[in-house]
Amino acid sequence: MVKREFQKVPAMALACGLVLALILTGCLADAGNDNADDFPLELRGQVVEIISLQNNVALGSATHDPVGLTSDQRMVYSSIGVNGSIVDGRLEFISRGIIPVTDHLFSIGNWFEVVGEHVSNISDENTMVTHLDLWSELPEEMQDRGLVHGRIYMDYSSDYMSRLAIPIFADRPVSFTAFQDSFEFTMGWNILIFEYNLDGEGEILDSNVRIVDHDDPFLDLFQFVIWWMD
Numbered sequence: 303m304v305k306r307e308f309q310k311v312p313a314m315a316l317a318c319g320l321v322l323a324l325i326l327t328g329c330l331a332d333a334g335n336d337n338a339d340d341f342p343l344e345l346r347g348q349v350v351e352i353i354s355l356q357n358n359v360a361l362g363s364a365t366h367d368p369v370g371l372t373s374d375q376r377m378v379y380s381s382i383g384v385n386g387s388i389v390d391g392r393l394e395f396i397s398r399g400i401i402p403v404t405d406h407l408f409s410i411g412n413w414f415e416v417v418g419e420h421v422s423n424i425s426d427e428n429t430m431v432t433h434l435d436l437w438s439e440l441p442e443e444m445q446d447r448g449l450v451h452g453r454i455y456m457d458y459s460s461d462y463m464s465r466l467a468i469p470i471f472a473d474r475p476v477s478f479t480a481f482q483d484s485f486e487f488t489m490g491w492n493i494l495i496f497e498y499n500l501d502g503e504g505e506i507l508d509s510n511v512r513i514v515d516h517d518d519p520f521l522d523l524f525q526f527v528i529w530w531m532d
Contacts, residue, residue: 343395347525349392407431408431413431452530465497485511487513
């Protein structure tokens with residue numbers, strides 16, 4: 303596979319830092335709601351493996367396929383208590399009938415405060431949200447150089463563009479202002495996309511944040527990247 307140099311893309315550090323700051327402590331369970339099937343989330347697509355040096359995805363070199371992902375089936379775990387798999391280099395993660403338990407949700411204002419963003423004009427202050435966190439673990443016989451598990455991100459990168467997509471569950475429809483713009487979450491899963499336009503040197507020219515539905519065809523542009531940390 304082609305080698306990508308991520309150390310010149312500060313946007314990746316910012317976006318991945320956002321996700322890492324939001325890791326939930328514990329798996330979420332089924333709330334038993336009869337309408338749970340109204341909130342499906344299906345993530346499928348190519349997976350690329352990357353080792354990042356110095357335990358930081360924005361530093362050092364990045365090498366694709368370092369541990370032979372396509373030769374072994376991997377389990378995928380999530381913060382909402384659903385398992386998926388990676389087979390022949392492709393992710394299959396299907397969540398149906400799962401509504402995160404209220405005790406494990408954040409108020410919408412607190413969720414954004416974790417990433418240093420102030421939210422205002424919230425249409426319903428009682429709105430609760432959570433993001434989806436995905437990870438995989440290496441089989442014990444393949445663990446070397448301290449590599450044990452890796453985080454999985456929805457990613458798109460090129461010389462002039464960097465995008466990160468984060469699935470977010472909202473327990474009700476809500477409108478709000480953040481990142482100096484107006485947004486609306488529908489009830490269920492939404493995808494928050496951080497997008498950065500870069501110059502030829504990897505410096506940020508401008509950026510924006512937007513929301514799409516979990517089944518938006520735009521997401522076909524993304525691949526799933528599993529970052530193995532040493």
